Amino acid sequence: MQALRLYGAGDIRLVEVAVPEITEGEILLKTDAAAVCGTDIRMWQNGYKGVDSEHPLTLGHEFSGTIVQVGSKVPFYRVGMKVAMQPNIGCGICDQCVSGNFHLCKDYRAFGINMDGAFAEYIKIPAQAVTRGNLMLLPEGISPEEAAVVEPLSCAFNGFSKCFVKPGEKALVVGAGPIGMCHAMLLHMAGAKVLVNDVQAKRLDYCKERFSFIDTYCGSDLAGFVKKWTQGKGLDIAIAACPVPAVQAALPALMNYGGRVNFFGGIPADREPVAIDTNLIHYKELYLTGSTRSSIVQYRRTMEFVKEGLLDVEALITDRYQLEDALQAFENAKEARGIKHVICFS
Numbered sequence: 001m002q003a004l005r006l007y008g009a010g011d012i013r014l015v016e017v018a019v020p021e022i023t024e025g026e027i028l029l030k031t032d033a034a035a036v037c038g039t040d041i042r043m044w045q046n047g048y049k050g051v052d053s054e055h056p057l058t059l060g061h062e063f064s065g066t067i068v069q070v071g072s073k074v075p076f077y078r079v080g081m082k083v084a085m086q087p088n089i090g091c092g093i094c095d096q097c098v099s100g101n102f103h104l105c106k107d108y109r110a111f112g113i114n115m116d117g118a119f120a121e122y123i124k125i126p127a128q129a130v131t132r133g134n135l136m137l138l139p140e141g142i143s144p145e146e147a148a149v150v151e152p153l154s155c156a157f158n159g160f161s162k163c164f165v166k167p168g169e170k171a172l173v174v175g176a177g178p179i180g181m182c183h184a185m186l187l188h189m190a191g192a193k194v195l196v197n198d199v200q201a202k203r204l205d206y207c208k209e210r211f212s213f214i215d216t217y218c219g220s221d222l223a224g225f226v227k228k229w230t231q232g233k234g235l236d237i238a239i240a241a242c243p244v245p246a247v248q249a250a251l252p253a254l255m256n257y258g259g260r261v262n263f264f265g266g267i268p269a270d271r272e273p274v275a276i277d278t279n280l281i282h283y284k285e286l287y288l289t290g291s292t293r294s295s296i297v298q299y300r301r302t303m304e305f306v307k308e309g310l311l312d313v314e315a316l317i318t319d320r321y322q323l324e325d326a327l328q329a330f331e332n333a334k335e336a337r338g339i340k341h342v343i344c345f346s
């Protein structure tokens with residue numbers, strides 16, 4: 001079968017590999033759709049620990065597929081079922097895992113991160129992922145591509161959940177990338193007014209065309225604009241959906257009393273830690289939150305939102321490719337063309 005594999009920094013190749021063999025507790029999935037993520041691009045650009053020409057890794061952690069083979073001891077799942085995957089597998093033993101937070105497990109593994117992922121025609125699902133609920137049956141009416149994009153949406157939902165959004169609140173999302181748009185959709189679903197800020201005006205126009213509910217701002221006086229946009233009150237919600245220290249530092253000063261901030265995008269480890277004016281938090285009674293990845297229950301909730309038609313995921317999917325053109329998909333994602341780039345396998 002064909003697989004898109006990482007061999008080191010700047011080195012991804014479409015190569016021929018053997019179809020994985022499964023044991024009695026495992027499932028073989030035929031991939032139906034797999035979406036390109038910013039994480040894939042970073043791994044391609046920077047390389048990833050443990051991955052080199054001797055130890056290549058098949059990328060892809062946002063995916064859905066059809067079960068084509070099940071081991072003799074596999075419960076519930078049967079050949080022909082269509083499923084989507086929450087890609088984080090915890091150890092199952094630690095306090096975080098028993099709390100349902102597999103994504104916070106110190107020893108977590110994930111498809112396409114430290115085990116072979118979904119930019120391949122087939123993918124092996126290990127027994128732990130089978131029995132811990134990482135697979136979710138595709139609800140009726142959801143396409144494989146839509147299902148693949150539920151993963152990043154569920155990560156945004158994790159951040160969203162920490163912000164206690166109420167109807168009519170004023171929310172800012174900084175970063176008009178795929179993750180920024182996931183946040184914008186969730187905030188809109190909850191009845192918030194959404195402002196999106198980015199350094200690229202063209203990018204904002206592009207997003208505004210697809211997500212007409214957003215207001216946009218591009219310029220050097222975000223604070224001034226926010227003041228006008230909120231009638232002098234400040235923001236109720238702010239999401240830093242970009243890995244920029246200066247954005248994190250600037251957000252607390254833009255908030256209304258009781259405002260909630262989510263630091264969604266991690267800051268690269270080689271940057272200086274961000275200094276925050278804690279008096280802003282004190283006097284305005286702010287909540288500063290962070291979030292990373294998503295839990296299985298958040299993933300399933302997000303799929304429900306899509307099923308109920310509360311989130312228009314189709315609007316996120318701007319480009320579709322066959323696996324042969326995966327390198328082009330990566331190039332386009334790197335250059336921030338389009339929003340979500342999805343590899344389709346049929």
Ligand SMILES: [Zn+2]
Nearest residue numbers: 037039062152
């Ligand atoms: Zn991702």
Ligand SMILES: [Zn+2]
Nearest residue numbers: 091094097105
């Ligand atoms: Zn664990």
